[in-house]
Amino acid sequence: MWKWFHQLASPPHFYRLSAILSPWLAIPGLILIVYGAWQGLFVVPMDYQQGDAFRIIYVHVPAAYLSLMAYMIMAGAGAIGLIWRIKLAHAVAAAAAPLGAAFTFLALATGSIWGRPMWGTWWEWGDPRMMSELILLFLYFGYMALRSAIDDTAKADKASAVLALVGIVNVVVVHFSVEWWSSLHQGQTVFKKGTMDADMKAALLVMLLGFTLLFGSMLLRRIRTEVLHRERRTRWVREMILSPEGGA
């Protein structure tokens, strides 16, 4: 177990392993997304209240879930990098941040498009989840800005890890305070949903799994480029580039 763990933390080993692993995540992920989207858009019956508009849920919910997941990965990897001084963990955190920001933006955008027919407005300031998600997007921006402002990579890694960890403690407070705030303002009451239709739920689960796999593959690819960039002056990278295969 520990041997495996140490091997994984070594950049050349990870680089080789991730090349094998990445398509095994991407292909099932894409298949699941295509199947789930087809189910969700054409097969599943219309919602009796929302009509066809509810179908955006199949992008919105996976994006929202991944926006949080990416933050967890980013902060978790940052903590591992700080505590055990594993360089690869910092590369994971650096690679996860832009992905997380992208999914947060996607969740906000789809939520806004969904809100237009449902609540009659593109943006509802009174909705606690929209506010929390927006603050999450700002946290990602701050994290990436701090990273890019520090020239020394090792320093940028540690400083941004501290920020991500402070952020994760705060996310709970943000959530609580925004909930309290919106209950005062009696914002748009979020439509009450009964239990979801089984077919609807099945399609959503397929989409969730598909998005997760695709996210995993994208994350791996981003970590690979990050590792390559960080290790550009090492011998193994040079040997790999100069080898006949050219390091595919």
Added chain:
Amino acid sequence: MNAGTDTMPGLFTGLFATAKRDLLLAWKRPGDVLNPLFFFAMVCTLFPLAVGPSAEQLEFSGPGVLWVAALLATLLSLNSLFLTDFEDGSLDHLLVSPQPLPVLVLGKVLAHWLTAGLPLVFISPVLAITYRMPFSVMGVMMLSLALGTLSLSLLGSIGAALTVGLHRGTALLSLLILPLAMPIMILGANAVSLAAHNDIYSTGIWALSAYAIGSLSLAPYATAAALRISNE
């Protein structure tokens, strides 16, 4: 055991010495203390000019405006929390000091709150009067601002420590701290407007107190870690 450990002063000596030094420096450079205060008053002046001077609108938006202005003014002053020490090298002395760094940091942050947060609390009633805030609400507002600016100083010290010595420090500090500081403003501003409407405001005050206590006990460690990282 060397002789130095026996004669090392206690924790509170270190805490008070750092705080006293920063207070003395602030006393000698009153501009640093006064500028955020003027900024606070200016921002409060901007809002009626932008949204119109109607009495009910001012009454309605007063708590929010005061809180936003206090948040921005605190952020403005946070930038220099470690900057002058970084520039003249005294930050290095804090880092190599045998005293625990979180305690020294706490001393600096407390001095910052006394020179940046507390003055805001004391001039806020003057501005609140211009926003037609009833006198009965002033106490709640001052309490919420006192607790809130303490939390802001502590939270902001983490950001200041992370960005110390960076060229684009000021804008970056705001970008880092504003999303984290939003809960403080939400709790504070809403507690004041609830009090203004004779509603139950204690939830906000309790939550703000909890936040202040939480950051008082955790933030110095994060700030110390951040200082070590940005100065290695």
